[in-house]
Amino acid sequence: MSVTDLARPAGERRPGPGTARRPGLPRAVLRSLAVLLRHPGAALSALWIVLVVAAAVAPSLFAPGDPLAIDPAARLQGPSLDHLFGTDRLGRDLFGETVHGTGRTLPAAALATVVGLGAGTLLGLLAGFLRAATDLVIMRLIDVLLSIPGLLLALMLVAVLGEGDTLDVGIAIGVAAVASTARVMRAEVLRVSESGFVEAARTGGARWTRVVLRHVLPNSLGPVWVLTLLLFGEAILGVTTLSFLGFGAQPPTPEWGALVSSGRDFLGSAWWLSLLPGAVVALTVLAANRVSHAVEERTGRR
Amino acid sequence: MARFLVGRVLQGVFVLWAAYTLSFAVLYALPSDPAAIAAGANNSVTPEQLAELRHEMGLDRPLAGQYLAKLGGALHGDLGTSLQSGEPVTSLIGAALPPTLAVAGLGLVLGALLGTGLAVLATVTPYRWLRQALLGLPPLGVAIPSFVVGLLLLQWFAFAWNVLPAIGEGGWRGLVLPAATIAVQPAALIGQVLARSMEGELGKDYVDVARAKGAGPFRVNVRHVLRNAALPTLTLAGLLVGGLLTGAIVVEAVFSRNGLGRITQGAVAAEDLPVVQGVVLLGAAVFVTVNLAVDLLYQVLDPRLAIERRTAGTARFTLFGLAGRG
Numbered sequence: 001m002s003v004t005d006l007a008r009p010a011g012e013r014r015p016g017p018g019t020a021r022r023p024g025l026p027r028a029v030l031r032s033l034a035v036l037l038r039h040p041g042a043a044l045s046a047l048w049i050v051l052v053v054a055a056a057v058a059p060s061l062f063a064p065g066d067p068l069a070i071d072p073a074a075r076l077q078g079p080s081l082d083h084l085f086g087t088d089r090l091g092r093d094l095f096g097e098t099v100h101g102t103g104r105t106l107p108a109a110a111l112a113t114v115v116g117l118g119a120g121t122l123l124g125l126l127a128g129f130l131r132a133a134t135d136l137v138i139m140r141l142i143d144v145l146l147s148i149p150g151l152l153l154a155l156m157l158v159a160v161l162g163e164g165d166t167l168d169v170g171i172a173i174g175v176a177a178v179a180s181t182a183r184v185m186r187a188e189v190l191r192v193s194e195s196g197f198v199e200a201a202r203t204g205g206a207r208w209t210r211v212v213l214r215h216v217l218p219n220s221l222g223p224v225w226v227l228t229l230l231l232f233g234e235a236i237l238g239v240t241t242l243s244f245l246g247f248g249a250q251p252p253t254p255e256w257g258a259l260v261s262s263g264r265d266f267l268g269s270a271w272w273l274s275l276l277p278g279a280v281v282a283l284t285v286l287a288a289n290r291v292s293h294a295v296e297e298r299t300g301r302r
Numbered sequence: 303m304a305r306f307l308v309g310r311v312l313q314g315v316f317v318l319w320a321a322y323t324l325s326f327a328v329l330y331a332l333p334s335d336p337a338a339i340a341a342g343a344n345n346s347v348t349p350e351q352l353a354e355l356r357h358e359m360g361l362d363r364p365l366a367g368q369y370l371a372k373l374g375g376a377l378h379g380d381l382g383t384s385l386q387s388g389e390p391v392t393s394l395i396g397a398a399l400p401p402t403l404a405v406a407g408l409g410l411v412l413g414a415l416l417g418t419g420l421a422v423l424a425t426v427t428p429y430r431w432l433r434q435a436l437l438g439l440p441p442l443g444v445a446i447p448s449f450v451v452g453l454l455l456l457q458w459f460a461f462a463w464n465v466l467p468a469i470g471e472g473g474w475r476g477l478v479l480p481a482a483t484i485a486v487q488p489a490a491l492i493g494q495v496l497a498r499s500m501e502g503e504l505g506k507d508y509v510d511v512a513r514a515k516g517a518g519p520f521r522v523n524v525r526h527v528l529r530n531a532a533l534p535t536l537t538l539a540g541l542l543v544g545g546l547l548t549g550a551i552v553v554e555a556v557f558s559r560n561g562l563g564r565i566t567q568g569a570v571a572a573e574d575l576p577v578v579q580g581v582v583l584l585g586a587a588v589f590v591t592v593n594l595a596v597d598l599l600y601q602v603l604d605p606r607l608a609i610e611r612r613t614a615g616t617a618r619f620t621l622f623g624l625a626g627r628g
Contacts, residue, residue, distance in 0.1 A: 149544035278450035
């Protein structure tokens with residue numbers, strides 16, 4: 001039995017008291033499920049997120065038919081059983097548009113989360129593991145990224161990437177989230193690198209790629225996973241804000257922020273046009289934050 | 303103290319330079335053609351004219367040369383000219399600043415008052431339900447997009463009850479709704495952090511001492527606990543001010559106000575890169591300045607830090623000294 005075998009990453013064998021409270025991904029999922037059942041607020045939030053994701057994947061389940069179908073006889077009608085969210089100035093069903101808009105907003109927010117988490121994790125891992133000059137350069141880059149307000153950074157990228165596509169907006173929002181993830185990841189990598197099992201792996205002659213991929217990375221990801229939903233909520237805010245400002249999905253493409261924006265001209269007479277899609281955005285972000293908070297409370301404390 | 307100050311100022315200057323370089327790299331090194339944008343919708347521009355324009359704007363020079371020339375200009379306070387209007391970027395931003403400052407400043411004051419009030423009320427109240435309700439507000443304030451907050455306020459105060467004007471121009475009455483919209487984020491952040499901080503302070507010995515000496519609940523909570531608990535919220539300042547700037551972009555769009563946000567939105571839409579870069583630099587400069595001010599304020603407000611610094615030596619406070627620490 002070699003020394004590297006002794007130092008299994010978390011999940012199979014717990015390597016030390018410091019990492020014991022940070023389980024691997026499958027266990028974390030199981031645990032968070034158990035947590036949800038005990039917290040009805042968090043459970044409802046999780047249910048809402050599942051519904052919204054389902055609406056993004058299969059919008060026809062919730063709103064069959066073409067969301068852009070025009071019905072001149074039913075213009076600017078208030079919310080009713082026929083039209084849950086009312087109708088807009090062309091008689092389009094706003095509920096259908098909102099449901100179909102999910103398929104625009106959520107992928108962009110998911111892309112932003114993946115970009116933010118992926119690049120941030122990589123930068124944090126490099127900085128924390130290689131230290132010295134690499135750490136210095138990366139940390140200065142992070143300082144700079146943090147000094148520019150997030151939305152402004154995203155707007156700068158949108159100015160270059162172009163404004164036609166929600167996915168471009170997603171990338172821009174994701175880059176704005178890189179700095180905070182990288183900081184969290186770096187701190188965790190520094191902490192894990194001090195652990196006995198990393199030292200044991202090195203002493204045992206494991207190559208540095210093996211040390212990073214098998215030992216440091218899996219044990220450092222805990223706090224980053226906790227960030228995921230929080231980032232996702234923030235990304236939804238960012239994507240909808242940018243499309244409200246006119247960057248990203250262009251009308252008549254249904255997208256949450258764009259729907260709010262196109263409804264605002266009717267605020268005095270038809271409040272539902274902007275406020276109901278807006279409420280959907282707020283509920284989704286709130287739900288993501290709530291679930292993330294519940295998971296964090298469960299895995300972070302104790 | 304002088305050494306500390308110089309170190310922090312140098313650090314700030316470095317971040318500003320890096321922000322300039324980063325924005326230059328993003329905006330100019332990527333394949334886009336500022337000359338074509340400057341020529342604008344004018345389709346009759348011949349390739350020769352475009353080439354001449356490029357030469358005039360220095361775009362045919364190597365990137366490194368352009369960078370050095372632009373950086374030199376920036377050091378003299380020249381951020382270039384807008385591609386749309388041909389106006390200097392600095393005067394464009396300078397003219398847009400006052401209305402934005404008014405809204406953002408009022409919003410910050412309002413947010414600080416609301417946040418502090420919420421935290422204090424949640425701490426002193428004997429009713430559990432009130433405390434729970436108050437502490438439930440900040441997560442809500444963070445989750446609602448500010449454009450929805452603005453539209454909600456518009457719907458209620460301007461359209462349903464008709465007490466305040468819908469368009470944010472002219473007089474203080476037009477300032478109320480935009481400022482209230484901007485105030486939600488800072489209020490939520492301050493309320494959340496301050497309430498947690500006050501809860502932590504309440505368990506400390508000096509609170510018992512103050513109570514034992516006969517201080518009433520107001521004196522204990524406001525004079526003693528609040529003053530000590532307020533210190534950690536100062537670290538939020540940089541974040542808050544950055545949030546005000548981006549909040550202004552949204553609020554000016556919602557309430558059709560003129561200002562920095564309007565300019566930014568227009569510049570991004572028209573790919574007016576010098577203006578975009580100017581606003582980004584302004585954001586970074588404000589962030590750096592506020593953080594520097596907070597650092598200094600901390601030294602004054604918390605004398606323990608000054609002592610720690612004197613005993614710990616100065617090595618930590620060199621320009622790059624912070625990098626090695628965990």
